[in-house]
Amino acid sequence: QVQLVESGGGVVQPGRSLRLSCAASGFIFSNYAMHWVRQAPGKGLEWVAVISYDGSNKYYTDSVKGRFTISRDTPKSTVYLQMNSLRAEDTAVYYCARSRAAAGTPTDYWGQGTLVTVSS
Amino acid sequence: DIQLTQSPSFLSASVGDRVTITCRASQGISSYLAWYQQKPGKAPNLLIYAASTLQSGVPSRFSGSGSGTEFTLTISSLQPEDFATYYCQQLNSYSLTFGGGTKVEIK
Numbered sequence: 450q451v452q453l454v455e456s457g458g459g460v461v462q463p464g465r466s467l468r469l470s471c472a473a474s475g476f477i478f479s480n481y482a483m484h485w486v487r488q489a490p491g492k493g494l495e496w497v498a499v500i501s502y503d504g505s506n507k508y509y510t511d512s513v514k515g516r517f518t519i520s521r522d523t524p525k526s527t528v529y530l531q532m533n534s535l536r537a538e539d540t541a542v543y544y545c546a547r548s549r550a551a552a553g554t555p556t557d558y559w560g561q562g563t564l565v566t567v568s569s
Numbered sequence: 570d571i572q573l574t575q576s577p578s579f580l581s582a583s584v585g586d587r588v589t590i591t592c593r594a595s596q597g598i599s600s601y602l603a604w605y606q607q608k609p610g611k612a613p614n615l616l617i618y619a620a621s622t623l624q625s626g627v628p629s630r631f632s633g634s635g636s637g638t639e640f641t642l643t644i645s646s647l648q649p650e651d652f653a654t655y656y657c658q659q660l661n662s663y664s665l666t667f668g669g670g671t672k673v674e675i676k
Contacts, residue, residue, distance in 0.1 A: 484665070486613075494605075494613065494656055494667040508663040511570070544612055552663045555603040557624065559612035 451475040451558045453545050458563030461535055469530040471545030471560055478526040479503070482551040485519060485530045487541035488562075497543070500528065501551045508551065512538075535567045571595055571659050575668035581676045588644040590671045592657035597637045601661035604633055604642045607670075608653045617642065618660075647673070 457469040471483070485497040498509045498519040507519050518531040528545055542564050546556035572595040582588050592602065600620040605613035615624045617633035620640055630645040644651055652675055657668040 493670040494607075494658075496658075496665040496667060499663065499665070510664060546612075552665065553601060553660050555615050555618040555624075555658070555660060556613075557615050557618075559614075561612055 451547075453547065453558060453560035455543065455545055455560045455563040458543065458565045460566045460568060462569050463536060463567055465535055466531070466533045467535060467565060469532065469543055469545075469563060469565070471528045471530075473526045473528070473547070476547070476558075478521075479523050481547040481549060482554075483519075483521060483528040484546045484548060484556055485528075486544045486546055486556070486559075487539075487565075488544070489538075489541040492541075495541070498530065499548075499551045506551055532565070535565075537567050539565060540567045541565060570664045571598060571662055571666055573657055573659055573666055573668035575655075575657055575671050578669060578671060580671055580673050582647050582673060583676045584647055584649060586647045586676075588647050588651075588673060590642045590655055590657075590673075592635075592640045592642070592668050594638045594640075594659055598659045598661035600636045601659060602633075602635070602640050603658045603660060604631075605656045605658065606651075606653045607656065613656065616655075649675075 452474045484499045500519045521528045542562040544562045546559040548554045574593045604617040607613040621633045654672045
């Protein structure tokens, strides 16, 4: 069965870095685009970034451009989110999700999420 | 970026009620719209995509309609397990924005 398992969350000071991982299993990883979506405490969903099936295309929401980098390791079936220069407003549960393409198709499976808290 | 406005943001209803949630896009997105259900502490669950296609395993009491800039999610007869928050998401561009959410609570 399809599984997405996020890890790497935790408490980090403003301005520091953190790398999230999402390990995928149960499907052909190289056939799918992968997304990160976040949800601040008590707030709605915010799409963060997507990487195409082959890693050749990456897109980000404006608020993280230049600070966050999405990448993937196909042999390890893992997608990453490198988060630099973290701010208090980056505090959220971060979910990874898959879709058939980087745009035009929905995210049909999601992980359980990992909590990132940016605080001094 | 394309903005999505959901209404209402909060809805109180009873079991058996017919419920309709609206999602309006700031520009035309054809049928590139999905709906998700999220329960507290859980990841979102895909209900509908391409505006009106029911995801496999989703009960038929859920339906979606619309195209262009106006879309609706309808629950024909609300069940106890349907009390949750619902989000629309546009899939038309590479910035896959979500609506603000509609929380459906028990009257």
